[in-house]
Amino acid sequence: MLHANNTNPVKQSDDMGTLDEIAEVAKYQAGYVATYQLEVSRQMFSHHETKGRLERVIPGIYRSAAFPISEQEEHIVAYLWSREKGVISHQTALSLHDLSDILPKATDITVPDDEALPPQEPPPRTRVHRGRIPEEDRQWHHIVPITTVARTLRDLAVGGIHPDLLRQALEEARRRHLVDDELEWKIIRDLMTRREER
Secondary structure, X not given: OOOHHHOOHHHHHHHHHHHHHHHHHHOOOOOEEEHHHOOOOHHHXXXXXXXXXXXXEEOOEEEEOOOOOOOOHHHHHXXXXXXXXXXXXXXXXXXXXXXXXXXXXXXXXXXXXXXXXXXXXXXXXXXXXXXXXXXXXXXXXXXXXXXXXXXXXXXXXXXXXXXXXXXXXXXHXXXXXXXXXXXXXXXXXXXXXXXXXX
C-alpha cells in the first residue's frame, strides 16, 4: 500500500524542479531572485517561502535560504526592483567608489526617464532618480551596475550633496588619478552655477 505522502509524486517533482530553476538564477545574484525573471508562479514562490527555502525581501523579490544576507542587499534589491534597468548612483555610488566618508541614508538608483517605473513601490530606504545613463557612464560593482567616478561626481555637482563633501570627493579622486583637469573644471563650474541659483 502507498503511503499518503507518496500519492502525488508528480507534484513533488514539480516542487523541486521549480526550486532548481530558482536556484540557477539566484546563484548568479548572491542568492536573490525576482519573480519576473522566471516562468514560475507566484504561488510556487510562496510555497517555497512557507517551506523555509526562500525568504521574501520585498513583494516579488526573494532570497534563497541557502545564501547568507548580502552586505549589498539593499543595492541588489533596488536593482532587481528596477527590472535591471536602473543604475546605482549619486551618494551610494560615491560611497562604493570609496571617495568620501559619507554614509548614505538610502540607496540611490537612477532609472531611465523614458520608461515607466515598476508598478511596485520602491524598496524601503531607496531614493529613485530619473535620467539617462549611457554605457560609458556605468560600470559593474560586483553584481550591480553603478555610475562611473566621472558620472557620479557630475551628478552630485548638480545636486544631492553638500559642496564641501563634493570637494573632498573631488580631491580624493584627483589624488587617485581618477579625474582629469577638464572634468575637474566642469564639476567646479557646475558647483558655482548651483551656488548662484540659490
